Amino acid sequence: MAGVSDRRSGAPHVLSTAAIIAVGSELLTPLRLDTNSLFITEQLNAIGVDVVTKAVVGDSGDELTHLFNAVRSRADVIVFCGGLGPTDDDITREAVAAALGRSIVEDESMTERLRARFAARGFAVPMPESNRRQAMVPHGATVIENSRGSAPGLWLEDGGRVVLLLPGPPRELRPMLTALVAGPLKARASGSVLLRRVMKIAGRIESQTDEVLQPLYREWEQMTPPIGATILAQLGQIELHLFTRDSDAVRAVQRLDSAVARGTEVLGEDIFSVDGRPLEHVVGDLLVERGLTIAVAESCTGGLITSRLTDIAGSSRYVQESVISYSNEAKTSLLGVPAEMIAEHGAVSENVAFAMADGIRSRSGVGVGVGVTGIAGPSGGTPQKPVGTVAIAAVTARVTRSHVFRFSGEREQVKFQASQAALDMVRRMLLVS
Amino acid sequence: MAGVSDRRSGAPHVLSTAAIIAVGSELLTPLRLDTNSLFITEQLNAIGVDVVTKAVVGDSGDELTHLFNAVRSRADVIVFCGGLGPTDDDITREAVAAALGRSIVEDESMTERLRARFAARGFAVPMPESNRRQAMVPHGATVIENSRGSAPGLWLEDGGRVVLLLPGPPRELRPMLTALVAGPLKARASGSVLLRRVMKIAGRIESQTDEVLQPLYREWEQMTPPIGATILAQLGQIELHLFTRDSDAVRAVQRLDSAVARGTEVLGEDIFSVDGRPLEHVVGDLLVERGLTIAVAESCTGGLITSRLTDIAGSSRYVQESVISYSNEAKTSLLGVPAEMIAEHGAVSENVAFAMADGIRSRSGVGVGVGVTGIAGPSGGTPQKPVGTVAIAAVTARVTRSHVFRFSGEREQVKFQASQAALDMVRRMLLVS
Numbered sequence: 001m002a003g004v005s006d007r008r009s010g011a012p013h014v015l016s017t018a019a020i021i022a023v024g025s026e027l028l029t030p031l032r033l034d035t036n037s038l039f040i041t042e043q044l045n046a047i048g049v050d051v052v053t054k055a056v057v058g059d060s061g062d063e064l065t066h067l068f069n070a071v072r073s074r075a076d077v078i079v080f081c082g083g084l085g086p087t088d089d090d091i092t093r094e095a096v097a098a099a100l101g102r103s104i105v106e107d108e109s110m111t112e113r114l115r116a117r118f119a120a121r122g123f124a125v126p127m128p129e130s131n132r133r134q135a136m137v138p139h140g141a142t143v144i145e146n147s148r149g150s151a152p153g154l155w156l157e158d159g160g161r162v163v164l165l166l167p168g169p170p171r172e173l174r175p176m177l178t179a180l181v182a183g184p185l186k187a188r189a190s191g192s193v194l195l196r197r198v199m200k201i202a203g204r205i206e207s208q209t210d211e212v213l214q215p216l217y218r219e220w221e222q223m224t225p226p227i228g229a230t231i232l233a234q235l236g237q238i239e240l241h242l243f244t245r246d247s248d249a250v251r252a253v254q255r256l257d258s259a260v261a262r263g264t265e266v267l268g269e270d271i272f273s274v275d276g277r278p279l280e281h282v283v284g285d286l287l288v289e290r291g292l293t294i295a296v297a298e299s300c301t302g303g304l305i306t307s308r309l310t311d312i313a314g315s316s317r318y319v320q321e322s323v324i325s326y327s328n329e330a331k332t333s334l335l336g337v338p339a340e341m342i343a344e345h346g347a348v349s350e351n352v353a354f355a356m357a358d359g360i361r362s363r364s365g366v367g368v369g370v371g372v373t374g375i376a377g378p379s380g381g382t383p384q385k386p387v388g389t390v391a392i393a394a395v396t397a398r399v400t401r402s403h404v405f406r407f408s409g410e411r412e413q414v415k416f417q418a419s420q421a422a423l424d425m426v427r428r429m430l431l432v433s
Numbered sequence: 434m435a436g437v438s439d440r441r442s443g444a445p446h447v448l449s450t451a452a453i454i455a456v457g458s459e460l461l462t463p464l465r466l467d468t469n470s471l472f473i474t475e476q477l478n479a480i481g482v483d484v485v486t487k488a489v490v491g492d493s494g495d496e497l498t499h500l501f502n503a504v505r506s507r508a509d510v511i512v513f514c515g516g517l518g519p520t521d522d523d524i525t526r527e528a529v530a531a532a533l534g535r536s537i538v539e540d541e542s543m544t545e546r547l548r549a550r551f552a553a554r555g556f557a558v559p560m561p562e563s564n565r566r567q568a569m570v571p572h573g574a575t576v577i578e579n580s581r582g583s584a585p586g587l588w589l590e591d592g593g594r595v596v597l598l599l600p601g602p603p604r605e606l607r608p609m610l611t612a613l614v615a616g617p618l619k620a621r622a623s624g625s626v627l628l629r630r631v632m633k634i635a636g637r638i639e640s641q642t643d644e645v646l647q648p649l650y651r652e653w654e655q656m657t658p659p660i661g662a663t664i665l666a667q668l669g670q671i672e673l674h675l676f677t678r679d680s681d682a683v684r685a686v687q688r689l690d691s692a693v694a695r696g697t698e699v700l701g702e703d704i705f706s707v708d709g710r711p712l713e714h715v716v717g718d719l720l721v722e723r724g725l726t727i728a729v730a731e732s733c734t735g736g737l738i739t740s741r742l743t744d745i746a747g748s749s750r751y752v753q754e755s756v757i758s759y760s761n762e763a764k765t766s767l768l769g770v771p772a773e774m775i776a777e778h779g780a781v782s783e784n785v786a787f788a789m790a791d792g793i794r795s796r797s798g799v800g801v802g803v804g805v806t807g808i809a810g811p812s813g814g815t816p817q818k819p820v821g822t823v824a825i826a827a828v829t830a831r832v833t834r835s836h837v838f839r840f841s842g843e844r845e846q847v848k849f850q851a852s853q854a855a856l857d858m859v860r861r862m863l864l865v866s
Binding site: 026028029030031033035038039041042045050051052053054055056057058060063066067070071074196198206207208210211230231232233235241243298300301302303304305306307309310311313314315316319320321322323324325326327329330334364376377378379408409410411412413415 | 458459461462463464466467468470471472474475478483484485486487488489490491492493496499500503504507518519520522558561563564581602604629663665674676731733734735736737738739740742743744746747748749752753754755756757758759760762763767797809810811812844845848
C-alpha cells in the first residue's frame with residue numbers, strides 16, 4: 001500500500017485535504033479580513049489539496065490550542081498564518097507546541113541568524129532579547145527560512161500530518177509557501193490537480209435553474225473522476241461553479257470543457273460567460289464583433305451602465321457618449337422625449353424608455369441606443385409603479401426590445417439589477433442580430 | 434444570582450462572546466471571502482459581545498456538525514450564515530439539528546408564506562417543491578421572518594446559549610440581524626458596549642496622517658477606559674477608527690465625541706465624515722444646504738461620479754442631468770469644447786476639464802459644473818501624460834477650481850480615485866462658498 005495514506009498510524013499522509021487557521025485579534029474586528037487564505041487555497045489547490053475548513057482565532061493560546069485540536073483530525077495539512085512575531089501577543093509557536101505536547105526549545109542556529117540579520121540592517125544596538133522568542137521552536141520542528149522578514153516559518157510532523165506555521169505578512173508568506181508547494185508539499189501530494197470553471201447565468205432564478213440542472217448534476221457526479229457543481233445566486237446573476245480533481249490536468253480541462261458544453265445545451269443563451277468575463281465585458285466584445293457603437297440614456301441608473309461598460313479596457317472603441325437624464329426636463333431637452341408622452345404615460349413607462357433609447361440613438365448616431373427609466377427608491381413609488389419598477393428599451397436600426405421589470409431591494413441594488421437587465425437585453429439582442 | 438450566566442447549566446447565558454460560522458463551499462475556494470462576518474461583528478460589538486473565533490465550512494453536514502461541536506462550548510452566541518437555501522447543497526438546518534440531537538419538522542405556516550411569496554412575484558409556474566425545504570426547521574426553533582428573501586432565519590436555544598441561523602445574502606441577513614441586535618439579543622447582553630467611530634479623511638497619505646496623530650494616540654490610550662485607534666488606508670481615502678468598551682454607553686459616546694473633536698482639530702477639513710456618510714453623501718448634503726444643483730461632464734470616469742451621487746436617496750433634488758463625453762467629438766458636440774482647444778492642449782488637460790465643467794454648467798443651468806478628463810489605462814498613456822493622469826475642474830457662478838492628478842493602479846482604481854478627487858474638490862469648494 002505504498003503511497004496510500006493510513007489515517008490511524010503515523011505513516012505520512014498523502015496530502016489531499018487542508019485546514020487554514022489565521023491568527024490575530026485584529027482579524028476578529030469589523031475592520032479586517034484574513035485574505036492570506038485565498039492565496040494559500042490557490043496554491044494548495046494547484047497540487048490537488050482541498051481546503052475543508054478555515055478559521056480565525058485571536059491572540060489567545062487557549063483558543064488556538066482548542067481550535068487546533070478540533071481541526072487536527074480533519075485535514076492532512078494544517079496551515080497557521082500569523083502570530084510568529086517577537087512580542088507577547090505572538091502565541092502561535094507556544095500554543096501549537098502545547099497542543100502537540102512538545103517542549104519549546106531554542107534553535108541556536110536560528111538565534112544566530114536573527115542576530116546576524118539584525119546587525120546587517122545597520123542597527124547600532126544589539127538585538128532586543130524579545131527577538132529571541134522567534135528562535136524558540138517546538139521540539140522536532142524544521143525551520144523554514146524567511147528571506148523577507150525576521151519570523152521564520154516552521155514545518156512540523158504530527159502523526160503523518162503536516163503542520164505549517166507561516167508568518168502573517170503576505171510578502172513574507174507568499175514566497176515561502178510558493179517554495180513549499182513547488183517542493184516538499186508537492187512531493188507528498190497525490191499528484192492530482194483541482195480545477196474550477198465558472199458559468200455565469202442571467203434571466204433565471206436560482207431554484208428553477210437548479211431544477212433544470214438536476215440531471216446534469218447526476219451525470220457529472222457519475223463521471224470518473226466526478227465533476228462537482230455549486231450554484232450561487234448573486235445580485236442580477238447566478239453562477240454555476242464546476243470543479244474536478246484529476247491526476248491528469250489535460251483530461252481535467254477536457255472534462256470541464258465538455259461539462260460546460262452540456263450546461264450550455266440546457267441553459268442556452270441564459271449563459272453569458274464561461275471564462276470569467278463579467279456581463280459588461282461580454283457586451284463589449286459582442287459590440288466589437290458586430291462593429292457597433294452604443295450610447296445609453298440613463299435615468300434611475302444614474303450613469304452606472306456606462307460606468308460598467310467603460311470599466312473594460314478598450315471600451316472607447318464602442319462608447320463615445322451617454323446621457324444621464326435624471327429629471328423629466330432633461331429627458332425632453334437632451335433626448336427629445338415629448339413632454340406630453342411623459343405626462344400621459346409617466347416617466348417610468350415602456351414608451352418613455354423607448355423614446356429615450358431612440359432619442360440617444362439618433363442624437364449620437366450610434367448602432368445601439370438604450371433607455372432606462374425607473375424608481376430606485378426609497379421614495380417615489382406608487383401602487384401601480386412601486387419602488388423597483390424599471391422600464392428598459394434597446395434599439396438598433398432593425399430591432400427594438402423593451403420590458404418593464406420589477407426589482408426588489410434597496411436603492412443601490414435596484415440600480416445594479418437595472419444595469420444588469422439592460423446589459424443583458426443588449427446582449428440577447430446582439431446575439432440574434 | 435439571577436441574570437448571571439451559569440455555563441454548566443441550561444440557564445440563559447449573559448451574552449458576551451460569539452462565534453461566527455459561514456457556510457458555503459464557494460467560501461473555501463480562492464474566489465470568495467466571507468464578508469458577512471464583518472457586519473455581524475460590528476453589530477455584536479455594539480451590544481458588548483466579542484467575537485472569539487470565526488470559521489468557514491463547506492456544504493458538508495459532517496464538517497459543519499464537527500465544527501459546531503468544537504466551538505459550541507466557547508461562545509454564548511453562535512451565528513451561522515448561509516446554507517439556508519432550497520437546494521440539496523443547503524445543509525445548515527439539517528447539520529445544526531443533527532449536532533443538537535433534534536428532529537427536523539415542517540413549519541407549515543412557513544410553507545404557506547413561501548407559496549404566497551412565490552405567487553406574489555408573478556411567476557406563472559407553481560413554487561418548485563424544493564423550496565419547501567426552507568420550511569423544514571429543527572424542533573424548537575423560532576422562525577425569524579425574512580422580509581427580503583425566501584430563506585427564513587432561525588433562533589435556537591442550546592443549554593443557555595443562542596444559536597442563530599441566518600441567510601447568506603447580505604441584503605437579507607443585515608435587516609434581520611439588526612432587528613435581533615436591537616431586540617432579543619440586546620436583552621440578553623451584558624449591558625456594556627463596544628463602540629467604534631470612523632473618521633474619513635481625504636487628501637492625505639497614511640504615514641503622514643499617522644505621524645501627526647501620534648500625540649493623540651497616547652492621549653487616548655491614557656483615558657479611563659482607554660480609546661483605541663487604528664488607521665486604515667483605502668483607495669482614495671484614509672479611515673481612522675476609534676473604539677472603546679464601556680459599561681456606560683452615554684459616557685462612551687461622550688468620550689468618542691471628544692476624541693473625534695481632538696482629531697478634527699489636528700486634521701481640519703481633510704476630515705470629510707465622522708458619521709459614516711460616504712463622500713457622495715457629504716457632497717449631496719452640502720448641495721442641499723447651499724440650495725445648489727450639480728451636473729457632471731464625465732470622460733474617463735464614464736458615469737461613475739454621477740452614479741455615486743445618485744446612490745444617495747433624495748439626490749434628484751440636486752442631480753438633473755449629466756453627460757458622459759467619452760470621445761473628443763462628444764466633448765465638442767455635447768459640451769461645446771472647441772476642437773482647436775483639444776488639438777492644442779490635448780483632451781487630458783486643465784483647459785479641457787475647465788471647458789467641460791463650464792460647458793455642462795451653462796447647458797444645464799446648474800449651480801455647480803464639474804469636468805473630468807483623464808487616462809484610465811491600460812493604454813493611452815504618454816511620457817508626458819502617463820496612465821493615471823486626470824484633469825478635474827469644478828465651476829460655480831463665483832469660483833473655479835482645477836487640478837491635474839496622477840493616480841496609480843489599474844483602470845478601475847484610476848476611475849474610482851478620479852471620482853473621489855472630483856467629489857472632494859466640490860466638497861472643499863462648497864465649504865468656502
